[in-house]
Amino acid sequence: MEDVDVSQSSRPEVAADSSQQTRLEIATVVLLGLVALVTAWAAFQASLWSGVSLDFYAQADTRQQEASFLRETSTALSQEDQAVFIEYLKSARAGDARLAGIIKTEIMAKRLRDAVDAWERAPPATRGVTPLSDVYGYIVPGKPESVRRLEESRSSLGLAREANTYGDTYNLAAVLFAGALFLVGISSTLRLPRFRAALLVVGAVIFLTTAGWMATVAIQNPF
Numbered sequence: 001m002e003d004v005d006v007s008q009s010s011r012p013e014v015a016a017d018s019s020q021q022t023r024l025e026i027a028t029v030v031l032l033g034l035v036a037l038v039t040a041w042a043a044f045q046a047s048l049w050s051g052v053s054l055d056f057y058a059q060a061d062t063r064q065q066e067a068s069f070l071r072e073t074s075t076a077l078s079q080e081d082q083a084v085f086i087e088y089l090k091s092a093r094a095g096d097a098r099l100a101g102i103i104k105t106e107i108m109a110k111r112l113r114d115a116v117d118a119w120e121r122a123p124p125a126t127r128g129v130t131p132l133s134d135v136y137g138y139i140v141p142g143k144p145e146s147v148r149r150l151e152e153s154r155s156s157l158g159l160a161r162e163a164n165t166y167g168d169t170y171n172l173a174a175v176l177f178a179g180a181l182f183l184v185g186i187s188s189t190l191r192l193p194r195f196r197a198a199l200l201v202v203g204a205v206i207f208l209t210t211a212g213w214m215a216t217v218a219i220q221n222p223f
Contacts, residue, residue, distance in 0.1 A: 024187075024196055031184045031200065035207050038214075039177035042170045048220040049167035056160030063153035070146035077141040078132065081112045085130060088116070111138060166218055173214040180206040 084107055091100040104113060112131070115138035119131030132138050183203035190196040 021193070024193060024200070027200055028184060028188050031204060031207065032181065032188075035177055035181045035184060035203070038207070038211055039174055039181060042174040042177060042214060044222075045217075045220060046167045046170035046174060048222055049163050049170060052220060053160050053163035053167060056156045056163060060153045060156035060160060063149045063156060067146045067149035067153060070142040070149060074140050074142035074146055077109075081109065081138075082130065082132060084108055085112060085116065085132065111141065114138075163220075166220070169217050170214070173210050173217075176206060176210040180204075180210070 084103065088100055088103040088108070091097075091103060104116065108116065115131040115133075115136040118136040119127060122128075122136070128135065132140075180203040183199050183206070187196045187199035187203070190199070
């Protein structure tokens with residue numbers, strides 16, 4: 001019987017296994033590096049967007065407080081103008097022209113005096129109850145600015161929520177990348193090439209899919 005050299009016949013098989021192992025090792029190292037790098041980028045962007053969101057929330061709160069203060073001031077001044085006009089009207093109707101003149105020239109604010117002049121020039125049939133209306137050019141003190149600050153507050157609040165959404169998106173991407181990193185990392189401990197390759201493929205699919213999705217999200221410039 002002719003002897004068979006087992007060591008010679010199995011050498012191609014061993015070489016093939018060794019080559020496959022080398023390819024798997026290279027793929028694992030490259031994928032681990034890419035996933036780790038992109039995970040760090042996602043976490044960095046999430047932290048930047050979180051800071052932007054906090055800034056806009058603070059800005060919205062400040063504008064809201066300013067709008068409230070201006071609105072309260074506007075209400076107080078409007079009530080004061082209303083009281084001054086009532087005293088002026090009472091004096092005019094009582095025939096006390098001197099007191100009415102003093103109230104109009106020395107006590108009334110210019111905004112009210114101009115509105116009263118326009119109100120008195122209007123025909124009695126079309127005249128309103130008081131001149132405290134934009135029809136007569138009266139603008140409630142602080143009201144336009146209050147409205148503007150309130151609009152700025154709403155705008156800042158919308159931007160804060162948008163930035164917060166971007167931050168949440170990057171945080172979710174980082175979690176998915178961590179899953180891919182786990183699969184790729186655990187594959188390096190296995191000795192079954194097929195099972196190891198399967199984990200690498202699954203990790204690569206998660207990585208590529210998440211990276212493609214993350215690429216559609218706005219980037220916050222740190223500079």
